[in-house]
Amino acid sequence: MSFSQNIDDEYEKFIRRMNPPRVVIDNEYCKTATVIQVDSANEHGILLEVVQVLTDLNLMITKAYISSDGGWFMDVFNVTDQDGNKITDEGVMDYIHKSLGPDACFTSSVRRSVGVKQSMDHTSIELIGSDRPGLLSEVSAVLTHLKCNVVNAEVWTHNTRAASVMQVTDEKTGGAITDPERLSMIKKLLCNVLKGSNKSREAKTVVSHGVTHTERRLHQMMFADRDYDRPRDEASGEKQRPDVNVVNWQDRDYSVVTIRCKDRPKLLFDTVCTLTDMQYVVFHGNVDAEGPEAHQEYCIRHVDGSPVKSDAERQRLIQCLEAAIERRVSEGLKLELCTTDRVGLLSDVTRIFRENSLTVTRAEVTTRSGKAINTFYVRDASGCPVDAKIIDSIRQAIGQTILKVKGSPEEANQAPQESPSRFLFGGLFKSRSFCNFGVVKSYS
Incomplete structure (x- = not known):
């Protein structure tokens, strides 16, 4: 660490001691949600860290109010659990206080870095390349052949590109893989799989012992890969995209971003992550996701203090936000697998998908206490509707109780719908009362 970095860290610690963060969790003043208020000294990236902890x-x-003018940051969130209930678990509330309160380290520059914390429990593998049917099956087969067990993984596909962050362990030791020659072989073989026969787009494999925040890293990888660039024929196609607009508010020297799209979990994280990594600062924001649609408005400036400067910059920001929203859209039939973990399990399951002409559009692989808990979103590789008979055949091959279907093939064959209407940015400044978020008392 350089001398200047040491000075910056000490300055951050001083500011934190003088202005310790404050977290208030309230279950009384809103009938439908828990209200969480976070106050802290302001700095770039703090909003993303708070949203990241909650997601x-x-x-x-369901609602959020953001304000970070001047040197102070203040956020109010209305939150529920996945069943729509208030947060009453003392363990969860204590974790929020510890993660965001005075004793937290989320303002540390080290915490905000990606991939700097070392782990000997597993080896991290980052993959990005051209998407194609059977790609996950091929990757997992190579790892199985190399005596690697995939304990955690997340796979995203978007705009013909595929990205994944995997955590693997050595089959014999159950820990991280440390042999440099073996790591080099893993990297080489996986890169060959990713390249396939496509020489026009780069494929990349990174192997390390670093611990990353998987979802943020996936956003960064796909952003760096320019997955937001669309072919001209696709850009003018009929597929309905999220409604994203960016205008400059000249009187206040802000750019105002408005987003309206179908709501889903972690949507706020996805948009804030992209704005942060594109070096924009959110000064004010208003989020409403109580219905089937999510409405988001942000007043932003670039870190250099300027609003959006050109139409080219505006178009790029819109494209990047659209891509951030679409990456996690779960197109396809949802399949959930729960069974005892073993080496080669992911390879066997995805091989069965491939042999039945199904392609994986998104995947989440986790291992907990020796149990594999995996979620796959699959579609027919030829673009035809998913055949219910094929799903039945796959379930018989894997196990009826092991692999469960969420929804129906008919639902999976319907294209996702987005609203074409636009959310007017002017509503953001009509009221800044906490009553809009179910808070009617002062937190002073």
């Missing part, structure tokens, strides 16, 4: 707990953010 990592699988909390649903």
Whole structure:
């Protein structure tokens, strides 16, 4: 660490001691949600860190008010659990206080870095390349052949590109893989799989012992890969996209971003993550996701203090936000697998998908106490509707009680719908009362 970085860290600690963060969790003044208020000294990235803590707990953010003018940051969130209930678990509330309160380290520059914390429990593998049917099956087959067990993984596909962050362990030791020659072989073989026969787009494999925040890293990887660039024929196609608009508010020297799309879990994290990594600062924001649609409004400036400067910058920001929203859209039939974990399980399951002409559009792989808990979103590789008979055949091959279907093939064959209407940004400044968020008392 350089001398200047040491000075910056010490300055951050001083500011934190003088202005310790404050977290208030209230279950009384809103009938339908728990209200969480976070006050802290302001700095770039703090909003993302707060949202990240809440979404990592699988909390649903139904409303949010954001204000960070000057040197102070203040956020108010209405949150529920996944069943729509208030947060009453003392363990969860204590974790929020510890993660965001005076004793937290979320303002540390080290915490905000990605992939800097070392782990000997597993080896992290980052993959990005051109998407194609059977890709996950091929990748997992290579890892099985190399005596690696996939304990955690997340796979996203978007705009012909596929990205994944995987955590693997050595089959024999159950820990991280440390042999440099073996790591080099893993990287080489996986990169060959990712390249396939496509020489026009780059494929990349990174192997390390670093611990990353998987979802933020996936956003960064796909952003760096420019997955937001669309072919001209697709850009003018009929597929309905999220409604994103960016205008400059000249009187106040802000750019105002408005987003309206179908609501889903972690949508707020996805948009805030993208704005942060594109070096924009959110000064004011208003989020409403109580219905089937989510409405988001942000007043932003670039970190250099300027609003959006050109039409080209505006178009790029719109494209990047659209991509951030679409990456996690779960197109396809949802399949959930729960069974005892073993080496080669992911390879066997995805091979069965491939042999039945199904392609994985998104996947979440986790291992808890020796149990594999995996979620796959699959579609027919040829673009045809998913055949219910094929799903029945796959379930018989894997196990009826092991693999469960969420929804129906008919529902999966319907294209996702977004609203074409636009959310007017002017409503953001009509009222800044906490009553809009179910808070009627002062937190002073």
